[in-house]
Amino acid sequence: xxxxxxxxxxxxxxxxxxxxxxxxxxxxxxxxxxxxxxxxxxxxxxxxxxxxxxxxxxxxxxxxxxxxxxxxxxxxxxxxxxxxxxxxxxxxxxxxxxxxxxxxxxxxxxxxxxxxxxxxxxxxxxxxxxxxxxxxxxxxxxxxxxxxxxxxxxxxxxxxxxxxxxxxxxxxxxxxxxxxxxxxxxxxxxxxxxxxxxxxxxxxxxxxxxxxxxxxxxxxxxxxxxxxxxxxxxxxxxxxxxxxxxxxxxxxxxxxxxxxxxxxxxxxxxxxxxxxxxxxxxxxxxxxxxxxxxxxxxxxxxxxxxxxxxxxxxxxxxxxxxxxxxxxxxxxxxxxxxxxxxxxxxxxxxxxxxxxxxxxxxxxxxxxxxxxxxxxxxxxxxxxxxxxxxxxxxxxxxxxxxxxxxxxxxxxxxxxxxxxxxxxxxxxxxxxxxxxxxxxxxxxxxxxxxxxxxxxxxxxx
Amino acid sequence: xxxxxxxxxxxxxxxxxxxxxxxxxxxxxxxxxxxxxxxxxxxxxxxxxxxxxxxxxxxxxxxxxxxxxxxxxxxxxxxxxxxxxxxxxxxxxxxxxxxxxxxxxxxxxxxxxxxxxxxxxxxxxxxxxxxxxxxxxxxxxxxxxxxxxxxxxxxxxxxxxxxxxxxxxx
Ligand code: FES
Ligand SMILES: [Fe+2]
Numbered sequence: 001x002x003x004x005x006x007x008x009x010x011x012x013x014x015x016x017x018x019x020x021x022x023x024x025x026x027x028x029x030x031x032x033x034x035x036x037x038x039x040x041x042x043x044x045x046x047x048x049x050x051x052x053x054x055x056x057x058x059x060x061x062x063x064x065x066x067x068x069x070x071x072x073x074x075x076x077x078x079x080x081x082x083x084x085x086x087x088x089x090x091x092x093x094x095x096x097x098x099x100x101x102x103x104x105x106x107x108x109x110x111x112x113x114x115x116x117x118x119x120x121x122x123x124x125x126x127x128x129x130x131x132x133x134x135x136x137x138x139x140x141x142x143x144x145x146x147x148x149x150x151x152x153x154x155x156x157x158x159x160x161x162x163x164x165x166x167x168x169x170x171x172x173x174x175x176x177x178x179x180x181x182x183x184x185x186x187x188x189x190x191x192x193x194x195x196x197x198x199x200x201x202x203x204x205x206x207x208x209x210x211x212x213x214x215x216x217x218x219x220x221x222x223x224x225x226x227x228x229x230x231x232x233x234x235x236x237x238x239x240x241x242x243x244x245x246x247x248x249x250x251x252x253x254x255x256x257x258x259x260x261x262x263x264x265x266x267x268x269x270x271x272x273x274x275x276x277x278x279x280x281x282x283x284x285x286x287x288x289x290x291x292x293x294x295x296x297x298x299x300x301x302x303x304x305x306x307x308x309x310x311x312x313x314x315x316x317x318x319x320x321x322x323x324x325x326x327x328x329x330x331x332x333x334x335x336x337x338x339x340x341x342x343x344x345x346x347x348x349x350x351x352x353x354x355x356x357x358x359x360x361x362x363x364x365x366x367x368x369x370x371x372x373x374x375x376x377x378x379x380x381x382x383x384x385x386x387x388x389x390x391x392x393x394x395x396x397x398x399x400x401x402x403x404x405x406x407x408x409x410x411x412x413x414x415x416x417x418x419x420x421x422x423x424x425x426x427x428x429x430x431x432x433x434x435x436x437x438x439x440x441x442x443x444x445x446x447x448x449x450x451x452x453x454x455x456x457x458x459x460x461x
Numbered sequence: 462x463x464x465x466x467x468x469x470x471x472x473x474x475x476x477x478x479x480x481x482x483x484x485x486x487x488x489x490x491x492x493x494x495x496x497x498x499x500x501x502x503x504x505x506x507x508x509x510x511x512x513x514x515x516x517x518x519x520x521x522x523x524x525x526x527x528x529x530x531x532x533x534x535x536x537x538x539x540x541x542x543x544x545x546x547x548x549x550x551x552x553x554x555x556x557x558x559x560x561x562x563x564x565x566x567x568x569x570x571x572x573x574x575x576x577x578x579x580x581x582x583x584x585x586x587x588x589x590x591x592x593x594x595x596x597x598x599x600x601x602x603x604x605x606x607x608x609x610x611x612x613x614x615x616x617x618x619x620x621x622x623x624x625x626x627x628x629x630x631x
Contacts, residue, residue, distance in 0.1 A: 104507075104509065105507050105508050105509045105512070106506050106507040106508070106620060107506055107507075107508065108508060108509055108512060108514075197520055197521070198504055198518050198519075198520035198521025198522065199504050199506050199518055199520075199521040200521075201504060201521065201523060202620070202621040202622070203621060203622035203623070203624065203625070203626075204621065204622070204623055204624075204625075205625040205626075206625065225542075226542075226544060227542075228540075228542035229537050229540035229541075229542040229543045230537070232540055232542070233533060233536060233537055233540070235533065235537070313529075313530045313533065314527075314529035314530045314532070314533050315533065316529060316532070316533075317529040318529065318530075338621065358520075358522075358525075359525055359530070362522055362523065362524070362525060363524075363525075363526065363530050363534075366523070367523055367622060367624075367626055367627050368502075368523055368524050368626070368627035368628070370533065370534050370537050372626075373545035373626040373627070373628040374542075374543065374544040374545045376545065376625040376626040377544045377545040377547075377625070377626065377628070378544060380625060
């Protein structure tokens with residue numbers, strides 16, 4: 001596949017903004033401008049989304065041969081399909097003739113994709129099998145050369161299918177690296193695995209995809225502020241929050257370029273039926289966290305976020321319930337993001353529990369979620385101010401210095417911690433977000449997110 | 462009662478309900494619901510014409526609420542920190558194309574009502590607005606001579622919703 005997507009002619013203004021982001025580990029600041037800037041956005045589409053592993057969907061969404069769903073890698077339409085041989089594929093959704101999309105629906109089941117324009121027809125493997133009037137006018141066309149294209153890399157982790165538009169990016173296993181230790185706690189804890197309920201809920205908000213991805217790395221600081229109403233009502237009871245004294249809250253500020261935040265008690269606060277757990281993929285410590293956590297929230301760079309969390313949709317009549325929400329923050333414009341929200345539940349749980357978990361998920365963490373609606377109400381304000389001329393003129397910076405250096409007494413406990421990554425003993429700190437922006441800087445400058453090829457002075461903290 | 466009169470009665474209920482919601486009288490609105498209220502907004506899915514599967518998901522929902530979860534939502538909007546509605550959305554509900562029919566004998570208290578909903582929403586210091594459009598299928602129940610809402614299913618006309626959040630009722 002042709003490379004050369006990294007453009008050489010980046011204007012100085014843009015390059016200096018990008019370079020400033022690269023200093024985030026030392027300064028704790030990033031230029032606010034990056035949250036709404038059309039030149040940055042154009043570059044991001046090539047560099048971040050062209051060079052990273054991007055989440056496509058979960059295997060359980062396409063259980064039968066022929067099941068497909070339309071998905072996107074940034075602005076690239078792709079088909080997520082299980083072919084006749086039960087192999088999961090990701091195909092670029094553009095007919096090899098003149099290039100219109102061959103999939104018009106969001107989901108369905110088919111053995112073949114027929115292009116509506118001139119009716120070239122493809123098997124669900126992507127193979128071109130039909131060219132109308134070929135004998136008359138396309139005799140020399142070698143159909144083997146005209147299969148629907150697949151991104152050069154497609155791979156799966158714990159049922160999550162990813163694709164990468166670059167062949168130079170390390171394989172998924174290496175890209176996720178040690179961060180899988182934490183992902184396993186969030187999504188690899190149930191006997192028989194997890195399954196998606198229904199279809200992902202999709203909606204569009206006037207914000208930058210980065211604001212959402214940054215928040216989900218673990219912005220515990222906003223919870224008692226933006227989400228105070230849910231504590232007052234016991235949707236998220238105060239004795240479970242960071243304000244509670246007896247919980248362990250840790251931020252994994254850097255694990256191969258990804259980051260997350262979690263907190264747990266010594267006893268389980270409930271949430272899943274006891275019998276769904278399995279320690280097949282987990283160490284003793286992972287298993288303990290899986291059972292006893294209040295939430296584990298994080299972002300796989302660039303735009304896949306997850307939150308396995310404990311909430312109550314109706315504190316007077318229901319119980320605290322856990323569910324996993326998975327997000328894709330699809331960049332649409334510098335100030336517009338399409339949000340994709342999947343709710344996953346343990347496959348082997350009772351139908352009754354699955355419904356309870358799903359309902360808790362959509363009632364708290366979705367487009368109508370009474371926890372999350374308040375996030376969407378503030379994120380667009382950031383984009384609005386970020387796009388303003390004063391922000392540009394004054395080179396305004398956004399602050400990510402919480403608990404950095406002398407700011408507080410949070411400590412690096414990586415040496416005593418039995419898991420991977422750089423780990424800080426506080427949720428009230430911004431290292432998870434600094435890593436997100438460091439990974440952003442690295443991909444914007446053609447480096448690997450884990451810094452393994454980074455010889456620059458801005459090496460991660 | 463003639464069908465015409467039935468429709469007028471249902472319209473009156475729906476117009477009153479819309480007024481309560483537009484005026485943010487959520488507790489008064491909540492009083493219109495029966496205790497076994499089912500409040501559903503299924504996820505609409507873009508499917509091929511002729512697909513055997515319904516466009517409306519049987520498993521994916523934007524709302525799937527009962528009396529208790531709705532009561533939690535209503536109470537939350539009283540809270541000073543419910544930012545999603547602070548400042549409040551300016552909503553205007555246009556309810557039209559009302560079709561009403563009595564249900565069969567063993568459900569003689571209930572009426573099936575369909576209506577179209579056009580919901581205008583604008584919020585904050587901007588000239589922008591969102592439009593949310595759909596068809597509602599309601600079940601109204603006669604309780605002590607008044608209608609109550611016993612079930613609502615909203616069939617939206619978008620698969621990708623063009624609004625930042627649903628911090629209001631449809
Ligand atoms: S564009 Fe697909 S057949 Fe011509
Ligand atoms: Fe939040």
